[in-house]
Amino acid sequence: MMSLKNVLVATDFGEASAAALSYGRELARTFGATLHVLHVADDVYMRLGGDAYVAVLPELQKDIENAANRQLDELLIDNDAKPLTIKKAVVTSAATAVAVVQYARDMNIDLIIVGTHGRGTMAHLLMGSVAERIVRTAPCPVLTVREREHDFVTPDALTTIAQA
Template sequence: MERTVQQVEVDGGVAVGLDGSPSSLRALDVAAHEAELRSAVLHVVRAWSMRTAPRPADCPPGAVPSMDAYQRSVDESAERIVRDRLGAEPRIPVQRHIAHSPSPQALLSASRGADLLVVGHRGRGGFAGLLLGSVAEQCVRHAACPVLVVRPAI
């Protein structure tokens, strides 16, 4: 497990934002397909804060988990989601990037080295009436690589 980072650095491949929402799960599926078509690495980017991180299971009630404990919990959660969606032995190389930072910052930093950035149209936050989530909109406006915004399955 790596140290806590705020920026995500990738060298080519397909990056995808993952927050566990249905939209991000669909984005993960699409990004995996794109990575397979390109014979590229799939970079799974999970940004977190204390507010959005799953509480470590081994932390007693009333105690505040350490940053390292939160980081491990987020990484374990992302690993479980990737395994559930892509299988224990994915057909493509997968790298997880866990960043203690706002989602747009982590995704935009990943976009500087990625060939493609894939995001869901709506994540966990915001207002349901928006056509495009604020994170997706920021990625579309500011990413350094092409961005694919994944809509829900019809």
Template sequence: MLPKNILVPTDLSDTAEEALDYACELAQKLDATVHLVNVIGIPSLGVPEMGVGLTATVIDSLVIENQKALDDLAARKGAGTRMGQVLLKTGDARDLINQTATELGADLIVMGTHGRRGVSRALLGSVAETVVRSAPCPVLTVRTHKDKHADRDAA
């Protein structure tokens, strides 16, 4: 069965943008709808053990910034593609991506393999890996061209 509803989680990184490009191309070929979701990881930004907290003002500012960036991304990349919902959520991306896929009836999730780096990734683990393990539908992970070249150059 070919997918008709494709969910693309984005952290607004270059990797996520490449995954969106791939999803849009696929959607055009399959006459499918692309839905975007961005999750602001409040737990990842306010880790009590690290003494880092977020005020309501900072969270509100992040929501406004990310919503604008998400809307701009959808407008810029969605030309020629049937765009569905463009959603912004706050919480744990690992849970909310799969929950959103279920709510939208997504039959495919397309996402980048790398997003955040450094301490945040070490504390949280890989969002993509968690989504793959517990998704309600197939997940297509997309490596960036940069990742492919870095692997080849390191060899």
């Protein structure tokens, strides 16, 4: 039987991430797992010309991290009566996928859940996909969730429907 103790949802605060968070909440509740919610804030650099960049003021970077923490707090307001242990984190990195995978390793994550935008092939070829890079390098299974085309149905809900 599969055991989930730590579930990680990586969020960019978009629609697909909101759908991923819904899945993460339900899976964490179902398995009694800790839900980790991670946002990777971009490192902020200023271009000096050519290939030269310099990091911006540490205060600005701190403001960005504080804003991300406030967004996470709002995102994690939960009106469900079922208990859920949540750990939130904001890390700063220029490489989102690398940061997510490193967090998963550091925290012994059993499942990573990420939203995906389902871009067409040309956009995917040009831009790549953070979700795809996570899938290729993650130390555990990865569940990708598209924007709200469907809702997560818990095993309890299926039992209730079957008994009706």
